[in-house]
Amino acid sequence: MYSKPPASNKPAITFGTPVEPVQVRLQKAMALHQSGQLAQAKTLYEGILATQPRNADALSLLAIVATQTRDYPLALETINKAIKINPANAGYYLNRGAAQKELRMLTEAVASFDKAIALKPDYAEAYSNRGIVQKELKQIDAAIASLDRAIALKPGHAEAYWNKSNALLISGDYERGWPLYEWRWKLNDPNFVPRNYTQPLWLGLESVQGKTVYLYGEQGLGDTLQLCRYAKLVKDLGARVVMEVPLPLKSLLQRIDGVDEWVLTGTPPPTFDYHCPLVSLPLALKTTLSTIPGQEPYLHSNELLRAQWSQHLGPRTVPRVGLVWSGNPVQLNDHNRSIPLERLLAYLPPGLEYVSLQKDPREADRATLSACATVRHLGDDFKNYDDTAAVCALMDVVVSVCTSVAHLSAGLGCTTWVLLAYNSDWRWLHDRTDSPWYPSAQLYRQATPGDWSEPMSRLQNDLVKLAGQFPGATPV
Template sequence: MAYLFFLCLCCQEEYRQFEDLVATPVETMSRIYSWLGVSPHRINPEKLMVRPHESDSHYRHKYLHRQQRCISPPKPHEVPPRIRDLIANACRWYNDRFYPLGTPQYTSFSSTSIRPPLPEGKQMQQAMAYHKNGQLSEAAGILEEIVLHNPKSGEALHTLGVIAYQREQYQRAADLIGKAIAVNPDNAAYFSDRGLALQRLKQLEPALKHFDKAIALQPDLAVTHLNRGNVLKELGQGAAAAESYDNAAVLLEKQPESSDALHSLGLMAYESQEYQRAVDLIGKAIKLNPDNAAYFSDRGLALQRLKQLDQALESYNKAIALNSDIPVIHLNRGNALKELRQLKAAVESYDNAIAIKLDYATAHWNKALEQLILGDYDKGWRSYEWRWREEHFPSPRRNFPWPLWLGEESLKGKTILLHSEQGLGDTIQFCRYVPLVAQLGGRVIFEVEWPLIPLVEQLEGVSQFVAKGQPLPAVDFHSPLLSLPLAFKTRLNTIPFTQKYLVSDPLKVAAWELRLGPKIMPRIGLVWNGRADHQNDQLRSIKLLELTEYLPSGLQYVSLQKEVRPHDRETLELHPNIAYYGDELQDFADTAALCELMDVIISVDTSVAHLGGALGKSTWVLLPLIPDWRWLLERNDSPWYQSARLYRQEVEDDWSGVLERVRQDLLQMLMK
């Protein structure tokens, strides 16, 4: 409301009373939108929703109201003198700041006359000063006023576009800078900056053309060569990208006293994974220009890569102190806090990013992961729905023509498509919800990866299984598998089927029992790594050689992995006491049968860990210091699997403590 009050104050034709916004919101907001130069929006006060504890008026300090679900129009009343004085003082402040040639005389409370604004040149100077100091809102306000009076002010349009880019409003940035280019088609910086916005929008070919045009207009713009190289790299044109980087480096080396040149060289080092060099170069840029928030932010990223987390956090804090309006800095700060295991503070930092950019999908997604790992399932499942708008989410969004079902609509007499997402372990963990959906009276179609179909076809209530990639029938609703906890309002104490919800095929179990031979000692199933292309593979996987050092004799060890990496294959050859069946595991029904014959399954965080838990088998899960959200924190059990025991790292990247505890527990099992 304070922001709307400021808009009321700033409406140029006449100052609008804040009371007008409350009494006649439609008319007042239409005038404000018109003044801002955007399409008017119609507001229906009856549909403005408030939380139950909120008053039905924003003037709670003036008089009491009964609580209502919708905002009610306020009763007519006189404006108290105190409120009149506050508004009048605010008006005077506004004119003193933006109209220093003279403050208008107030002939009445609701009617004022204003002197003409400053000349455009001086306004532009003010705006650029604000922008340089990181005061984006103040700069944008003046620039909007310039454009209102002079729609062909290329400099104002371009700077507004740069501010939009800094706020991660990339389409708006491209549109504004496009207008600047239409005014001045010979400005290289305009083409270079619009290319950046197009790159963020994944319009890579148009972005490349803009960088080429900028270089044609001004060949010595090193940063343009650098950005051109980044686009070529994204396009998979490695040789051309390297040439662009070389051109940028040559130009930048000629500017040893330029902070921007040093910063750009630091970014190049960062892209080449030379993180210490990046820290050093950007540090030199900071010495030359200690008031640039972007420098501190980018140095924080490099420090974070070097695991110098406290220094990274300090760098982010400095960046925010210089400019608190850039959402990505708050995001990166939250990521550093997460690595420092200050998860509640990380959530606050993500919230700060979202406050600046309401539709910031990455911040919502990261926030969801922290809420879930903290056990806040009430908020976490709702935030988790932002995953589909996150650029780097591993599963593509399915643009089905059918509505999304999140538990609100009745399924009686309807058909619903449930479809898997993310990894195979996710499907195994959340297929427990499929029978619950079927119990709601609808017909269930389950689309799933083909290696899992022989395992999950035992699920009750499924009318049809479809292998992923095959044609789908028409349905009434669809729901991704990991949206079902939200649909069923799952909390830590209401997770369904925590004991066992999958069973092994008896015929396959019998076949594998023959394959294993007579049991003469306890059998231990081993899984030491997952998919090599998993984004957290380096954190969750263990080298087999390291694992073997902690495996006591007197036990029969069986690899439950289908695929083995080359260096681990050499270790297997040196340890014939670890049985390996590889390609004999045709699908997950085979893996489940082999799991059934194990006394204990020892697994890193991958699909077999979920399979063991779903089968109700004793499963020991080896977890990194910062685990995936589903394993929560600081507990050795799992609310998802009663048969699971969790072994957590105490020091990042150090498995020795985990494996020693596993060895001791195996020895205890031998003594029984």
């Protein structure tokens, strides 16, 4: 998203020189920056600025470090100082747009990228980043045009191709979106590392009749929960299906259809003829909006665990609502999708029994839970997703942000209400309150970027209605 620091072509300098020229110190800082030693680079940039506060290059590079470490207010403050000193540097506007994007200043970010393009009309990165933000603003046609321009200027621009795929998928254009999604393998991203098997990747071109196909997840548990439904379709093509499963999902997924053999993640697979990551199966099987497979429920909870958790919960006297309010904090988009528990509690009406399904609550949320008498916390007692599935099945509705439990609950066929950021992930599409992937899901979207008040007010109203539907309910 941001402009990278230029690679230093100077020889290494030994620390401890009595007086080093600023340019030498800057080169040393950039070398540290390039090697990923962000804290050390930040210290050197700040040292340069202590003696030369108007050094625009040091300001710009410090802003990049701030963006990389998610200190977006500092990034914006610092890059604005650099722009005041040198307003003709296109890269500075690119970096400002990156910070503005993360601060949800989306319109301002587009303006920054526009300025970068005005200064440097062949700036592929500015077009690419503008397209990303336009997609977040739901300006899909404009986003695709920007990304196409980036690709024209820089053929092989993997990030532009991949972001174009996301724009197409979120608009429901699966026919064009799935092929471009394969560009993820060319990204310099640790989340997308192709497996170097000697056997060929299967993308639907070859017959798999009588062949063994090895399927595996690649991104998160939510992707595996959503896309494991495809195993049966591969099996129906005459293949023997071997599927890799992460330990937390092992006992749950062993009840899905279509898998002949399971392999635990981290152990060598058996002999196979073809392999395919789960996220590539919609391409291999030519999925369109009208042919999404796996009508619910394709996941199934454990009957014995349901009975045990039912006994643990005790008699049901009012409707039960399961709650999940945050995802994995290391996920780059987590600050957009997750909600502080204290804020969610303000929208939960009385007359319902609230059950926390949240695993590993954050420190602030755990403190809120400890002081809250209206939410019963079970998440810490879950050994794996089989426990979570059993409790989901005992809820009248599961309320979740965009995280793995939303896919679990909806895949089980449970009534699932999903709270979504303004620009949600491709799988939820744009401007829909339903999901073709999950018939039992209902979507509550932000109407304004970063503003949860409107979708949570709608959620509150629907919870009030749920409370009123229970036999013997009194008006809330």
